[in-house]
Amino acid sequence: MRRARERPAAWLFVLPAAAYLLLFLGCPLVQNLVMSLRRYDATGFATGDAPFTGLRNHAAVLSSTLFSEAAVNTALFTAGSVLGQFTIGLALALFFQRRFPLAGPLRALLLLPWLLPLVVSGAIWRWMLDPDTGPVNALLRGLHLTSSGIPWLTGPTEALVSVIVVNIWVGVPFTTALLYGGLQDIPPHLYEAARLDGAGPVRILRHLTWPLLRPVARVVVLLGVVYTVKTADLILVLTGGGPAGATQTLATRAYELSFQRYEFGYGAVLGNVLIAVSTLFALLHLRRLRAGGGRAVSA
Amino acid sequence: MRRGEKRGPGPGAGRGARRAPGRRGLPSTVVGIVLLAVMLFPVYWMVNTSLQPAGGIVRGDWFPAAPDLGGYATALRDQGGHLVTSLVVSLGSVALSLGLAAPAAYGLTLLRARRIRLVLLGVLVTQMVPGIVVADTLYGAYAELGLLNSSPGLVLADSTAGVPFAIVVLHTFMRTIPREIVEAARMDGAGRLRVFRSVVLPLSVNALVTAGVFTFLFTWGDFLFALTLTTSGPVRPITLGVYDYLGAHTGQWNAVMATAVLASVPAALLLVVAQRFVTSGATRGADR
Numbered sequence: 001m002r003r004a005r006e007r008p009a010a011w012l013f014v015l016p017a018a019a020y021l022l023l024f025l026g027c028p029l030v031q032n033l034v035m036s037l038r039r040y041d042a043t044g045f046a047t048g049d050a051p052f053t054g055l056r057n058h059a060a061v062l063s064s065t066l067f068s069e070a071a072v073n074t075a076l077f078t079a080g081s082v083l084g085q086f087t088i089g090l091a092l093a094l095f096f097q098r099r100f101p102l103a104g105p106l107r108a109l110l111l112l113p114w115l116l117p118l119v120v121s122g123a124i125w126r127w128m129l130d131p132d133t134g135p136v137n138a139l140l141r142g143l144h145l146t147s148s149g150i151p152w153l154t155g156p157t158e159a160l161v162s163v164i165v166v167n168i169w170v171g172v173p174f175t176t177a178l179l180y181g182g183l184q185d186i187p188p189h190l191y192e193a194a195r196l197d198g199a200g201p202v203r204i205l206r207h208l209t210w211p212l213l214r215p216v217a218r219v220v221v222l223l224g225v226v227y228t229v230k231t232a233d234l235i236l237v238l239t240g241g242g243p244a245g246a247t248q249t250l251a252t253r254a255y256e257l258s259f260q261r262y263e264f265g266y267g268a269v270l271g272n273v274l275i276a277v278s279t280l281f282a283l284l285h286l287r288r289l290r291a292g293g294g295r296a297v298s299a
Numbered sequence: 300m301r302r303g304e305k306r307g308p309g310p311g312a313g314r315g316a317r318r319a320p321g322r323r324g325l326p327s328t329v330v331g332i333v334l335l336a337v338m339l340f341p342v343y344w345m346v347n348t349s350l351q352p353a354g355g356i357v358r359g360d361w362f363p364a365a366p367d368l369g370g371y372a373t374a375l376r377d378q379g380g381h382l383v384t385s386l387v388v389s390l391g392s393v394a395l396s397l398g399l400a401a402p403a404a405y406g407l408t409l410l411r412a413r414r415i416r417l418v419l420l421g422v423l424v425t426q427m428v429p430g431i432v433v434a435d436t437l438y439g440a441y442a443e444l445g446l447l448n449s450s451p452g453l454v455l456a457d458s459t460a461g462v463p464f465a466i467v468v469l470h471t472f473m474r475t476i477p478r479e480i481v482e483a484a485r486m487d488g489a490g491r492l493r494v495f496r497s498v499v500l501p502l503s504v505n506a507l508v509t510a511g512v513f514t515f516l517f518t519w520g521d522f523l524f525a526l527t528l529t530t531s532g533p534v535r536p537i538t539l540g541v542y543d544y545l546g547a548h549t550g551q552w553n554a555v556m557a558t559a560v561l562a563s564v565p566a567a568l569l570l571v572v573a574q575r576f577v578t579s580g581a582t583r584g585a586d587r
Contacts, residue, residue, distance in 0.1 A: 009491045013406025017399040025425040028436040100327035119538040120559045124341045149451045196480035230429035233522040239365035271432040278427040
């Protein structure tokens with residue numbers, strides 16, 4: 001009885017945050033859809049005169065080769081980043097599961113790259129990868145692996161590889177933290193039992209650790225994809241999408257169309273694509289959650 | 300934390316049985332230090348470069364043999380104001396996010412399980428909205444409302460990361476507050492608001508600090524909103540300052556890296572001072 005009376009009060013507590021989220025995250029979703037159906041360019045933006053054009057923006061943007069290029073880059077960037085983050089993250093998580101002196105402080109320090117502002121990480125790596133004076137090429141030259149410097153951020157293939165490597169560096173700490181958490185939840189007596197049964201480290205990993213870690217691993221990968229697909233800032237800082245569009249992704253291209261060419265209608269189309277991709281993976285994520293094995297990650 | 304509960308009968312029982320530290324532990328420590336040195340080398344390189352002498356092209360010396368604070372002098376002269384802007388915007392975002400999220404998280408604890416799950420799912424979904432989409436649409440609205448190039452505009456936009464995160468972290472904590480404590484206060488005649496203010500909030504200090512610290516970091520590190528919603532004028536966060544430097548000053552890497560170091564100070568402080576909040580925040584956000 002009492003609870004029934006209290007429920008309206010409960011909603012009053014929730015209301016301000018709900019209103020804010022609706023206004024600053026819900027409205028943009030709708031507004032983006034509307035913008036993508038109108039001719040929102042610089043003049044239309046200034047005069048407020050943005051005629052309805054139906055799917056013409058979509059046709060123009062989606063049929064251009066720049067779109068397919070950006071889509072392929074996004075797929076490569078996302079797949080490479082998530083794969084790299086996961087493999088290295090898992091290896092580090094397994095390593096830190098061992099008990100050894102200083103394990104705790106070392107694990108905490110490992111978080112540092114993840115805590116740095118992305119612009120700072122981008123700036124550091126721009127300098128590390130500088131072809132003439134950066135330490136990476138200096139090291140390679142010292143080892144006689146290359147005589148002329150490698151154009152890490154200015155060669156088309158090298159640039160895409162470089163942004164992926166840097167994004168892996170940024171994401172490994174968080175992946176490690178999540179997977180380490182998942183490993184800690186596996187009851188130790190299972191390991192002891194397996195060891196008593198004579199199982200070696202490889203068999204333990206394959207038949208005990210991996211199956212029990214899989215729900216967490218799945219969430220880590222799904223979230224990795226959702227967060228990587230929409231990455232714009234790191235690429236903007238490292239290469240600005242260049243050279244000649246070699247590192248242009250859907251997100252950086254959306255930025256370029258909207259804020260450098262003031263073709264907001266076109267930018268919104270790419271926004272729609274990003275939303276569609278995120279929704280797809282979000283739905284996958286939610287289905288896993290409902291299945292009960294997963295966890296919701298929010299950072 | 301529930302990790303401890305699962306570990307075994309006594310404190311450290313699992314530990315001792317699994318691997319005796321000492322003889323077998325030391326090689327692992329060495330490997331761990333090497334791994335970490337590799338991972339953190341870029342951070343070392345940033346600090347190293349920031350201490351190289353100013354003037355001319357900075358050559359990559361592997362060690363700052365004669366540390367020079369010229370880079371920092373330049374950085375502070377050019378970027379000091381941007382640091383203040385970032386501080387103001389970040390603190391504003393913490394205030395707004397906690398102000399909205401704390402009541403919401405408490406309100407959620409009063410609702411029926413199914414509704415809570417529904418609202419929390421909604422909160423999770425909001426975190427998947429691409430920032431560029433939000434920036435795209437806010438730009439138009441801000442232009443009309445006069446919020447472009449303003450600190451309040453940035454605070455409102457940046458809190459889109461903090462509010463959902465804080466709701467999840469605070470709700471996870473607040474639902475563990477024993478119901479009897481709240482009921483007892485209610486029996487004494489306290490209203491819902493009163494209970495929230497004088498019972499729930501004081502009990503939630505740790506969770507509030509965790510959520511606040513992360514919100515601060517999100518906003519401090521924001522680049523996309525800073526880039527799109529400030530186009531000119533004095534309101535420029537430090538992330539944008541670093542970006543501008545990258546465009547103009549790459550001959551003076553020591554000043555660029557000194558700015559980068561200054562922009563990293565909150566992260567470093569957090570790691571040293573509030574380490575337990577970091578790990579609990581990272582895993583708290585990840586639990587459930």
